[in-house]
Amino acid sequence: MRHKGLAIWMALLFLGACSARRDATRPPAPAQASAITVRVQRAASGADTWSLTYELPTPSHSVRFTRPGHGSRQSHWRVLEPAGASIERQGDEDVLSAPDGSSFRSLRLEVSTYVEKPEKDYQVFIPYSDGAVLLYTGVLGLTFGEAEPPPLHVFLTPRPGERVVVAGQSSEHEVRWEGSPQGTYAYFGAGSAVQDGVTAVVDPGMPRPLREHIESLLPRLFALYTARTGSPLTFEPALFISFGPSPNPGSINMSGGTLPGLVQLDIRLGANRLADADPEVIPRVSELVAHEAAHLWNGELAVHEVPGGDWMHEGGAEAFSLRALAELGTVPVEYVRTRLSDAVSECLLKLEGAPLRASSRPGKYTNYYRCGLIISAMAEASARQARPGTDIFALWGRLLREVGPRGHYDEARLYAAFSSEGVSQRTLAVIRQLVDGPNVDAEAQVLAELRLLGFEPQACDGDGKLARRTPCVRLGRVPFLP
Ligand SMILES: [Zn+2]
Numbered sequence: 001m002r003h004k005g006l007a008i009w010m011a012l013l014f015l016g017a018c019s020a021r022r023d024a025t026r027p028p029a030p031a032q033a034s035a036i037t038v039r040v041q042r043a044a045s046g047a048d049t050w051s052l053t054y055e056l057p058t059p060s061h062s063v064r065f066t067r068p069g070h071g072s073r074q075s076h077w078r079v080l081e082p083a084g085a086s087i088e089r090q091g092d093e094d095v096l097s098a099p100d101g102s103s104f105r106s107l108r109l110e111v112s113t114y115v116e117k118p119e120k121d122y123q124v125f126i127p128y129s130d131g132a133v134l135l136y137t138g139v140l141g142l143t144f145g146e147a148e149p150p151p152l153h154v155f156l157t158p159r160p161g162e163r164v165v166v167a168g169q170s171s172e173h174e175v176r177w178e179g180s181p182q183g184t185y186a187y188f189g190a191g192s193a194v195q196d197g198v199t200a201v202v203d204p205g206m207p208r209p210l211r212e213h214i215e216s217l218l219p220r221l222f223a224l225y226t227a228r229t230g231s232p233l234t235f236e237p238a239l240f241i242s243f244g245p246s247p248n249p250g251s252i253n254m255s256g257g258t259l260p261g262l263v264q265l266d267i268r269l270g271a272n273r274l275a276d277a278d279p280e281v282i283p284r285v286s287e288l289v290a291h292e293a294a295h296l297w298n299g300e301l302a303v304h305e306v307p308g309g310d311w312m313h314e315g316g317a318e319a320f321s322l323r324a325l326a327e328l329g330t331v332p333v334e335y336v337r338t339r340l341s342d343a344v345s346e347c348l349l350k351l352e353g354a355p356l357r358a359s360s361r362p363g364k365y366t367n368y369y370r371c372g373l374i375i376s377a378m379a380e381a382s383a384r385q386a387r388p389g390t391d392i393f394a395l396w397g398r399l400l401r402e403v404g405p406r407g408h409y410d411e412a413r414l415y416a417a418f419s420s421e422g423v424s425q426r427t428l429a430v431i432r433q434l435v436d437g438p439n440v441d442a443e444a445q446v447l448a449e450l451r452l453l454g455f456e457p458q459a460c461d462g463d464g465k466l467a468r469r470t471p472c473v474r475l476g477r478v479p480f481l482p
Pocket of ligand 1: 291292295313314317
């Protein structure tokens with residue numbers, strides 16, 4: 001999910017993601033006759049290479065890869081068997097053909113690790129600083145040309161003494177994974193996994209205080225989201241965080257993506273950010289982790305496909321993240337107040353009279369985060385006026401229970417859940433207006449509502465007036481925090 005001001009790409013294929021992940025409570029089913037099997041083994045040592053062995057259900061003269069290779073299959077993949085076969089690029093597709101029209105039923109390839117980030121696609125290998133690597137399994141898929149690629153059964157084997165971590169499993173032996181052609185990331189390395197409500201591997205090369213903080217935060221964060229929404233995830237979530245240096249001494253660069261059941265993040269810090277006590281690093285990284293984790297609830301346990309409805313999951317994730325981190329003691333209340341204040345200022349500045357739902361165009365996407373966060377804050381404060389004990393997690397918990405696991409929601413269902421939890425019709429009317437427009441009076445209406453809800457909005461310069469062209473708002477208090 002995109003975050004303003006950060007070198008970040010998120011949200012690849014986030015919406016509409018559906019997945020078939022392995023149900024860990026059942027033993028693996030025998031391979032179906034029509035399935036393709038691929039065994040992936042990381043070479044024991046020396047050159048960083050991988051051996052891939054495919055077994056096809058029927059002999060074939062050629063196979064196509066289901067996902068583009070961006071030229072890397074020509075430069076880094078070598079076909080060992082059948083002899084003389086090659087991978088040719090045909091437009092966006094890679095086709096592996098045997099020589100002279102002969103056919104094959106098994107394939108052996110050797111792949112050297114490459115670190116290239118294709119534009120708008122998943123990076124195939126993501127290195128950790130200690131030599132561990134994440135492998136994107138989506139790159140393995142093959143098809144014979146039918147509309148639906150055959151199921152792919154993937155067997156992953158780590159180096160001796162190392163482990164594979166994939167979809168909630170962590171093993172020093174071969175692991176079987178079956179999933180959608182969309183794929184997942186599998187970890188190959190010697191690092192230890194956190195396994196407590198989430199299976200996570202955090203790069204050991206990360207500055208120690210940051211790593212220890214994240215590793216201790218994750219179980220508490222997942223426990224909080226689960227308990228407070230009253231909605232446990234129905235799948236086993238995985239989270240991988242790699243780390244490396246950034247050439248710019250002052251920078252904090254964070255990037256990543258989500259796949260079904262999985263959050264993958266890459267953190268890069270400049271030399272000046274490696275100090276143990278850098279005050280910005282822990283809150284920023286924690287916020288990103290908590291935001292992406294929240295999407296497992298609001299983008300996967302339940303999903304929406306509403307055009308222009310991104311404010312629901314982005315604003316909801318921002319609210320979950322700040323609310324949880326304040327409660328868990330990662331950030332002070334003052335930090336939340338500043339973030340909410342900045343969100344009000346930025347939302348009102350950048351809407352420019354347009355409906356929030358029209359923010360999918362370039363330069364406006366951050367409105368979904370900022371205005372979405374304000375909507376969440378207004379809803380929470382409004383609900384608490386009717387029911388003092390409720391909070392943003394209860395509001396979403398109501399929705400999650402009503403739509404059920406993997407259920408779909410839209411704005412009407414979200415508003416109905418909000419209303420059932422005590423959000424007033426007056427507040428809902430302000431929210432609807434912000435989402436649907438017209439928004440020529442958004443500033444006056446939002447500030448009036450914030451005032452009624454107890455946020456005590458003031459102009460930044462303290463003169464009591466908000467300049468029309470540059471709204472700058474400071475919230476005097478956050479009614480749902482001490
Ligand atoms: Zn997001």
